[in-house]
Amino acid sequence: xxxxxxxxxxxxxxxxxxxxxxxxxxxxxxxxxxxxxxxxxxxxxxxxxxxxxxxxxxxxxxxxxxxxxxxxxxxxxxxxxxxxxxxxxxxxxxxxxxxxxxxxxxxxxxxxxxxxxxxxxxxxxxxxxxxxxxxxxxxxxxxxxxxxxxxxxxxxxxxxxxxxxxxxxxxxxxxxxxxxxxxxxxxxxxxxxxxxxxxxxxxxxxxxxxxxxxxxxxxxxxxxx
Numbered sequence: 282x283x284x285x286x287x288x289x290x291x292x293x294x295x296x297x298x299x300x301x302x303x304x305x306x307x308x309x310x311x312x313x314x315x316x317x318x319x320x321x322x323x324x325x326x327x328x329x330x331x332x333x334x335x336x337x338x339x340x341x342x343x344x345x346x347x348x349x350x351x352x353x354x355x356x357x358x359x360x361x362x363x364x365x366x367x368x369x370x371x372x373x374x375x376x377x378x379x380x381x382x383x384x385x386x387x388x389x390x391x392x393x394x395x396x397x398x399x400x401x402x403x404x405x406x407x408x409x410x411x412x413x414x415x416x417x418x419x420x421x422x423x424x425x426x427x428x429x430x431x432x433x434x435x436x437x438x439x440x441x442x443x444x445x446x447x448x449x450x451x452x453x454x455x456x457x458x459x460x461x462x463x464x465x466x467x468x469x470x471x472x473x474x475x476x477x478x479x480x481x482x483x484x485x486x487x488x489x490x491x492x493x494x495x496x497x498x499x500x501x502x503x504x505x506x
Contacts, residue, residue, distance in 0.1 A: 295341045300326055301334040305343060308335075314347055314365035335366050345369045379439030381455035388414050388470055404469075411470040415477020423482050431487065431502065434478055440498060449487075451475070451498035460499065468499040475500050 296302045303324040308315055321331035338344040348362035391414065392407035399406065422434045432442040432449060439455035454460050460467040468491055476489040479502065486505050493499035 295337060295343070298334070300324065300330065301338060304331060304334050305338055308338075308344060308366050309368040314349075314367040316363050316365055320366065339366070342371050343369055378441065378453045378457075379455055380457060381439050382459065384414070384438070384474075385456045385459060385467065385470065388474065407466070407470060408473045411473035412477040412480070415474040415479075416481040417477075418474075419478040419481020419484075421481075429482065431479055431482055431484055434482065435475065438478075440475075442502075447504055449502035451500050451502070454498040464499075468493065471498065472500050475502065 296305060304320050304326075307320055307323045317332050317335060318328055320335060321328045324331070335344065339346055344366045345368070347365050347367065349365055350362050388411045389407065392403065392410035395401065395410055396403045396406035401409075418438065419431075419434060422429050422437070432444065435442045435449075435451065439453060440451040441453035442449050442451050444450075454471070456467050456471060460471070472489045472491050479487050479489065487502050488505045489500050490503050491499055492501045
């Protein structure tokens with residue numbers, strides 16, 4: 282999982298154009314994929330104009346395309362398949378500063394499942410789930426990129442890390458509102474997740490520490506020595 286604000290902001294920003302937004306709202310409201318002519322008629326614009334905006338929505342990742350013969354005929358003389366538009370399977374959510382409530386929800390669900398399956402204390406299961414998720418994120422980043430910095434991986438998770446001497450300060454808490462309401466629980470998960478990311482990257486030389494300060498994440502990453 283990563284936070285790609287530039288890409289998501291560009292996609293959502295494209296909906297500021299009124300015709301494009303109307304076409305998008307029409308397409309996603311239909312139970313089946315729709316063609317250019319149907320969408321153009323629905324929002325009362327020429328077909329060529331609808332085609333331009335629909336293809337832009339595809340380029341931005343908001344819609345997807347499929348090709349299908351609407352007559353049901355096959356073989357010679359059946360005609361060319363129609364180009365149809367449908368909602369993209371990609372989910373969109375932009376927040377500034379970055380928030381990752383989807384991530385903490387996944388960790389909490391995995392922790393409850395572990396506790397039920399293993400008959401272990403919930404606190405232990407949640408900690409282990411957070412660490413395991415962090416290890417998965419770190420390992421995946423290492424496989425995809427190779428020699429990747431811990432700070433870069435944490436940045437992709439919304440932490441906004443910055444180096445201060447030999448300490449990595451995390452300027453943003455991706456779980457902010459939950460951390461304010463359930464501080465001990467969420468900060469503990471945060472520490473375990475960040476430690477897991479380091480372990481997933483093979484960074485045995487650092488440790489995630491709980492050092493809460495106002496206006497930033499409760500975790501700092503320090504040399505393990």
